[in-house]
Amino acid sequence: MTPSSGHPATVVIDVPEQSLYGTGNLPYGVFSPLGGAPRAGVRIGDWVLDLAVLLDDDVFTEPTLNAFMAQGHQRWAEVRTRIQQAVAGPVPGKAVHAHEAVRMHLPFAVADYVDFYASEHHARNVGRIFRPTAEPLLPNWRRLPIGYHGRAGTVIVSGTGITRPRGQRKEPAADQPTYGDSHRLDIEAEVGFVVGTGSSLGVPVPSTDFSQHVFGVVLVNDWSARDIQAWEYMPLGPFLGKSFATSVSPWIVPLQALEAARVPGVAQDPQPLPYLREEQPWGLDIQMSITWNGHEVSRPPYRTMYWSPSQMLAHMTANGARLRTGDLYASGTVSGPDVAERGSFIELTWNGSEPVQVGRQTRRFLEDGDEVVITATAPGCGGNRVGFGEVRGRVGRSVCGSFSL
Structure with a gap:
């Protein structure tokens, strides 16, 4: 028996053998069923399970995952085991919703947002574009994970329309800047890490504690x-x-779903300072895909990143900065050594000088109406791959306060 409308008393979840969302994955999200309020769920196959119903736990009735994440690593492991045990047999019919019938929300309230610059291939490409006669990597790049502090309030869930930004621009040959719509709108395909448990102000978090916090x-x-x-x-x-x-x-x-995806990081030269050295490998063999208006244009490999997520975490807190539940830090653009592995369009089109074919059209940067979808998979336990879902966005512009294509 499989889930159906009408909420039978119990159902058995049917998951295809090669599903990206089997019991070895079980990703968490926040969804709302038709006419219902946002609540926590877990995806299995083509279904979303209401965790408050499945586990009889009020923490999952919250509109974000923050309260659950704040309970810590041991609790995360316990809940994962309970879910795996529950789906091995009949589950309450009221807990089961078809994935295509629910609305997905931003899964956590973002406390802070930091973005890194951890791909040597990306950094070299951008350096060559902007400094063609100089060394592409700045002297500090191989010494520490470079990053910037972003804006948590503009982190949005997949599917939200992207309003073309406005601001000051100055063309190289122009004497003065102008203000208006961006003409060189781009993407950066990245992997992000969500902090579950915080840390104390003034106390650095070592790389060995990565899995306890993320x-x-x-x-x-x-x-x-x-x-x-x-x-x-x-x-x-x-x-x-x-x-x-x-x-x-x-x-x-x-993180527990990615044990089979863990790989040694790339060789680092010079050897990092002691606080950035790793005792455990936290490279991740994640294969990404970027489609532009439905056409795949790149397949960036995360396994080629120079700085690992545990090193990023250690550096981000090295000065005593505290972590908070809901902090998000991202890898920066994921790019590999080949042209077809570049994770941004400034690289893919070489700053617009080498347009790419997108279906029957050519593109340098994003035009209104363009849609970009990033997906990824990684090795999972038992030979199955683990899916990450997608991050999707379509470009428009603001017209009298409303979004328009």
């Missing part, structure tokens, strides 16, 4: 206005060119 992983699209960014970023780095929208996937894949 609840899980999301996909991120850090939308970027390259013309606004190019004019403003010296001397203090990204600001308005980045802060207008950052999209995240609605499903948080728990």
Whole structure:
């Protein structure tokens, strides 16, 4: 018996053998059924399970996962085991909803947002674009994970429309800047890490404590206005060119689901300072895919990242900065060594000088009506792959306060 309308007393969940959302994954999200309020759920196959009903636990009636995440690593492991045991047999019919019939929400209240610059391939490409006659990597790049502090209030869930940002831009040959719509709107395909449990102010978090603090992983699209960014970023780095929208996937894949995806990181030279050295490998073999108006244009491999998520966490707190439940930090653009592995369009089109074919059209940067979808999978236990869902966004512009294509 499989779930159906009418909520039978109990049902047996039918999961296809090669599903990206089997019992080895069980990503968490916040959903609302038709006519219902947002609440916590877990995805299995093509179904969403209402955790408050399945586990009889009021913490899952909250409109975000923050209260659950704050309960800590041991609690996360206990709940995961309870879910796996529950779905092995009949489950309450009222707990089961078809995935296509529910509305997904931002799964956590974002406390802080930090974005890193952890791909050497991306950093080298951008360096060559903007400093063609100089060394592409700045002297500090291999010494520490470079990052900037983003804007938590503009982190949005997948499917939310992206309003084309406005700001100051200055063309290289122009004498003065102008103000208006960004003409070089871009994406950055990234992997994000959601902090579950916080830390004390003044106490650095070592890389060995990564799995005790980080609840899980999301996909991120850090939308970027390259013309606004190019004019403003010296001397203090990204600001308005980045802060207008950052999209995240609605499903948080728990770290426990990624044990089979763990790989050694790339060789680091020079050897990092002691606080950045790792005792355990936290490279992740995540294969990403970027489609532009339905056409795949790139497949960035996260396993090629220079700095690992545990090193990013250690550096982010090295000065005593505290962690809070709901903090989000992202990897920065994921790019591999090949052209077809570049995770941003500024790289893929080489700053617009090499347009790419998108179906029957060519593109340099994003035009109104364009839609970008980022997906990813990783090795899972038992040979199945683990899915991360998608992060999707379509570009429009604000017309008299409303979104329009």
